[in-house]
Amino acid sequence: MITIGEFSKICGVSTKTLRYYDEIGLIHPEEINPDSGYRYYSISQLKKMIFINRLKSYHFSLEEIKAILELEEDQSEEKLWSALNRKRKEIQERLNTFESTLKQMSNDISNLEKGISIMSSLDNIEVQLVETETMNILYTRQMMSSDDYALGYGKYFSRLYEKIATEKLTLLGMPITIYHSPEYNPTGNDTEFAIPIEETVKGTRDLPGGLCAKSVLKGPYSELTSVYAKLMEWIEKEGYELVKSPYEVYVTDPNQAAVPEDIVTEVYFPVKKK
Template identity: 30%
Template sequence: MIRIGEFSKMVQVSVPTLRYYDQVGLLKPVEVDRSTGYRYYSASQLPRLHRILALRGLGFSLEQISAMLDGVTSEQMRGMLLLRQAQINQQIVEAQSQLTEVEMRLQQIEREEQVSAYDVILKHVEPLLIASVRTILPNHGAVGMLFGEVYEAIGSYVSKALGPNPENGGQTLVLWYDTEFKEHDVDGAAAFMLRCSVPESGQMRVHELHAATMAATVHHGSYDTINQAHEAILAWIETNGYRIVGPDRELNLYHTPPIRRDNPSYVTEVQYPVEKAVNRN
C-alpha cells in the first residue's frame, strides 16, 4: 500500500484533489488508518485515476465522470463523447466570434485613434406589444409630434395599459422602417409599450413586435447626435457579417424634463434586428 503523499507524487495529483475525489466517491483509498487517519492507495488504482484525469482533460464534470466509470455501455460512452464534441464545437464558434469582435475593436482604434463611445452587443428581445402611429414624416425630428396622437388614442385605458410608469407617460419607442438612409419623407412610427391590448382608434394601431436578435447600443445625449449610435451599429453589423431583418428601434430609457429633441439627459437604446448573413460565395 502507498501513503497518500507518496501516491500524490507518483501520479502528480495534489493531496487536496485526492481527498476531494475520496469525498465525492470518485476514488476512495483502499484503506484508512483509524488511529492516524492516513489514507493508503494501491498501484492497482492507477488505471482508474488515469481515466479520471483523461476525462477531466476532455472537460467532463465529476458527476459525468462518475457515471462513465460505473458501468456505462460503449454506446452510452459514445453518446456522452458526441455531446461533449458538440459543446466544444459551440465553444469554438463563440470564441471565434469574440476574436472577431476583438480584432474589429483593434482596427477601429487604429483607424480612429480613439476608443468608440458605443459598445454594440447582441441580445435577444422578447415579443413586445405596442400602440403606434406610423406615417411618412418630413424628417426624423418630426416623429415627436406623433406621440401625443398615440397617447390620446389610448384614452381612458392609459392607467391600465401603459407601463412601466403610466403616471410619467409610460415607456416610448420610435420605429424606423426605411431600408436605406433618407433625410426627407422618412417612414417612421411613434409607439408606446403596452401591458395589455387596447382598442384601436384613428391612425393608432395595436400590434406585437416579434421576438428578435438585436444588435444594440446605448446613446446618452440629445437626439440631435443619435445618428452616431446608428453609425456604430451599422459598422458593427457589416464587420461581423450580419444583415438587418426589420425596422430599427429607439427605446427611450430615461430623460428629465423638458421633452425636447436637444435635451442632453436622454438615455436611448438603439436596436437593429439582425440575423447572420448567408455567404453565397
Template identity: 35%
Template sequence: MYTIGEFSKIGKVTTKMLRHYDKIGLIKPNYVNPENQYRFYGKSQIKDILTINKLKRFGFSLEEIKKVIENEKDRNEEELNKLIKKRIEEIKIEIKLNSSILFELKEIERKIMKGDDIMSIKRSFNISICQLEEFNILSIRDRIAVNEIGDLINKLFEKVYKNGLNPTGNVMTMYYDEDFDHDMTDLEVCVSVDREFKSEELSTKTFKGGLHVYTTFIGPYEEIGEAYAALMDWIKQNDYRIIGAPFDKYVKGPETKCNSSEYVTEVYFPIMKK
C-alpha cells in the same frame, strides 16, 4: 390708392411676393383694373402688410399667418391664442436647440485651443441581443425631412390623446429606406399604447417583436451614426443578417431640457442568423 410698386416699397416686399400673397388669399389688392390687370392697394392694407412682415419675423408660415389674420379679423380670440401659444412652444424648442448647439461649438473651440482632434470618434458601445415581445402601437408613417420628426411625433400624440389612449412606452422611429435621404426619408414614428383601437381614420397595429440586436447611444442625434456603424459591424462579425427596419427608441431627449450631449437613444436592428 397705391400701385403694386408703391405698395411694395411701403411693405418692403417684392411685387412678385405680393402677387403670391394675392394668389393664396393672404392679402388681395383693393382694386384690379379690368383692362390692364394693374393692382392697387388701399391705405387700410398697410396695417395688414406690416402685420404679415412681423409674423414672418416671428417664424410663422404663410398658412399660419393667414389663419392669424383671419382669426384677428373675426375676433376669434380662442383660435388666435392657440396659434400664438403653439409658436411660443416652437420658439422655446428652438432656443433649447440653439443653446445646445452653442454649447457644442464652445466645446469644439476648447478642443481646438488644446490641439485636440475635433473629428475623433471615441465612443465605445455595449451591444446586446434581446427578444422583443409583441405589443400594440399607434403610428404615423410619412416621407419627410429628418428635422421634421418632432412635428410628426407631436401629431402622433395628438391622435393618442384625442382617442383616449395612454402611451405605455418610449417613442420610436423606424427607418425604411435602404439609402438614407436627410430631406426625404421614409419613416414611421410610433408609441406603444394601453389597448387596441380602430376607427375610420386610424387604428393600432401589432409591433411583432422578435430577435433584435441593440445598443445605447448617448449624445446628439446627428452623431448617432456611430451606434449604427457599431451595430452593423457586430452583425457582420457574428454571422447575422438584418431582416427589417432599424429603429431608434428615445429614452431621454429635448423634453427633459438637458443638453444634447446627454440625450439617450437606444438603437435596434431586427436580425436572424445567416
C-alpha cells in the same frame, strides 16, 4: 389711394411679390385701372400688409397667413393666439436644436485644440448582442418629412398617450420609434411611433422579439447617427446582417432631462448571422 410702387416702398415688399400675393388671394389691390392696368392700394391696407409681414417674420407660411386672414372676426383673436403659441413652440424647438449643435461644435473645437479627433467618440460606443421579447404596441405610422423630424415627435406620442389615458390602458414601457424606410428621403420617410401596452385593442400590433445588436446613447439625439454608424460597423465585422427595421427606445423623457447629456436612448438593430 397710393400706387403699387408707393405701397411697395412703404411696406418693404417688392411689386413682384405684391402681384403674387394678389394672385394667391392674400391681399388684393383696392383698385386696378382698366385702361392702364395700374394697381392702387388704400391707406387702410398698409396695416394689413404690415400684419402679413409680421407673421412672415414669425416663420408662418403664406398658406398659414391666408388662413388667419380669412378667420371670422369673432374667432380671429382666439385663433391667432393659438397659432402664435404653436409657432412659438416650433421656433423654440428649432432654437433648442441649434443650441445643441453649437454645444457640439464647441466640444469639437476644444477636442481639435487638444489634438483629439472629432470622431473619437465613435470608439467609445459599445455594442451588445441581446435577445428581445415580443411586445404588444399601440402605434401610429406615417410618412415624415425632414421638417417633421426637426420639429420633434412630441405630438405623435401625445396622441398615443391620450388614447392610453382615455381608454384606461396599461402602460408597459417607454416610447419607441421604428424606421421602416430602406433609405433616407428628405421629402418623406416611413416612420412608426409606438408605446408598449398590455391590452390588445384597435391600433395595436406585435413588435416581434429576437436577436438584436443594441447600443445605448447617453447624450443629445444629434449623436444618434454616430450610434447607427457604429452598429452597422459592428454588424458587418461580426458577420451579421440587418433583418428588420431598426428602432429607438426613449428611456429618458427629454423634457425631464436637465441637460442633453442626461438623455438616454437605446438603439436596436434586429439581426441574424449571415
